[in-house]
Amino acid sequence: GGAMGNQKYEAFLKVAETGSFKEAARELGYTQAGISYLVNTLEREFGVPLLVREYGGAHPTSDGVAIMEQVQDVCNAERRLEARLAERKHLEGGSVHVATFTSTAIQWLPGIAKRFEDLHPAIKLDLTCIDDQNELEEMMWRGDADCGFAVFPVKRDLHMIPLVRDPLLVAVACDHPLAGEGSFPAEALEAEPYVRLESGVYSEMDELFRRNGVEPHVRFTIASDYAVMSLVSAGLGYSVLPGLILRDAPFPLVSMPPEVPTDREIAVCVRSMETASAATRAFLEVTQEWVEKEYRERG
Known part of the structure; x- marks a missing residue:
């Protein structure tokens, strides 16, 4: 202080x-x-x-x-x-408090933080991981976090910088009869048991069922994405998860798009660009560049 x-x-x-x-x-x-x-x-x-x-x-x-x-x-x-x-006083110092959710924390932050440290060694990064998006938005709104990642739509009037459209995919066990198909049919979404990830952002999964015109039959609801993957991998049902979470799944799984493809838009947000510190603006800049490069290389 x-x-x-x-x-x-x-x-x-x-x-x-x-x-x-x-x-x-x-x-x-x-x-x-x-x-x-x-x-x-x-x-x-x-x-x-x-x-x-x-x-x-x-x-x-x-x-x-x-x-x-x-x-x-x-x-x-x-x-x-x-x-x-x-x-x-021209100190290249200060700190940036970044709020994030699990998938961006695991897949993006190591790369972004490394790059940020190379470019701005004097700025300290503070990271908080929260999977309830309402809480995450509140942190940025109150100023407890300087910036953070979120998924559209956002309830608070934050300044959003769109980064990437991340597909929502259906994950099944490797020996699932549909594992070799190009997409997961809508009737299977309705007929088969669904392992639902419970998090502050599960409404994005609901969007996939809406677009495919079905009501899923929920067998398990659990708040950990790793637990969901483990249940699916054991053949207890299918799940719907963002591509970002499935990227390096720690359990053997096959993922494919649903019959009607659906994605979610991930953005980095800040309460306002006018009041954002130079350190925060530097973080936003590094994040945009890193994500763009990462997705360009992945194709």
Whole structure:
């Protein structure tokens, strides 16, 4: 943290989040007495009690709850202010907090991060992986993440930079009778048991069934793409997964397009280009170039 105000706010938010002065001290690198001092100072300044201290823990008072979001906003704003000042001093430093989901994290981020590090060694990359897209959008909207990957459509009014159309594919076991076919027929989508990936973005899978005019017969619903692949590989049903996830499947599978092909559009987004830091803009630039090159080479 930078300014004194920032530390008091961070201390309060961290105690509220962890429910413990001890845990907050550990995570922020203070002594417990230091955290207490910061929170007490803030309560004196605000003139209201912010935390109820109980044996072994703490939770926010109603006043504390009421102002928490504003305090978070102030912290985010101060962080942006510090980043902007650093830029004005021509430091090629700063940090970029990127929110991502599993498939982009696994398939793209290693390549993008390496390239980014080569070009901008002084900028620190922070990565968070979240598969619930609503939560991911909220992080970018609030400014908790500087930018991130998302799939169209996006509910929040974020600035979107489209990157790639990623096909949705049907995955089956290698010995499945249709494994050799060019596409998976619509009637099979309806007749056969479906292993559904449950994630914040499964509506994109629903689109495939809509376009093929069928209602799937769900046999299992599970929130891990690896678990889904494992069940499919064992012959317990077919699944629908994005091409990006299936690219280096850790289980033997055959994937093919459905009868009516469907894809999803992946974009990288930022709340606004005007307020984006130079470090964030650098990350967006590297991402676009890397993805373009990657897909050009893959053909």
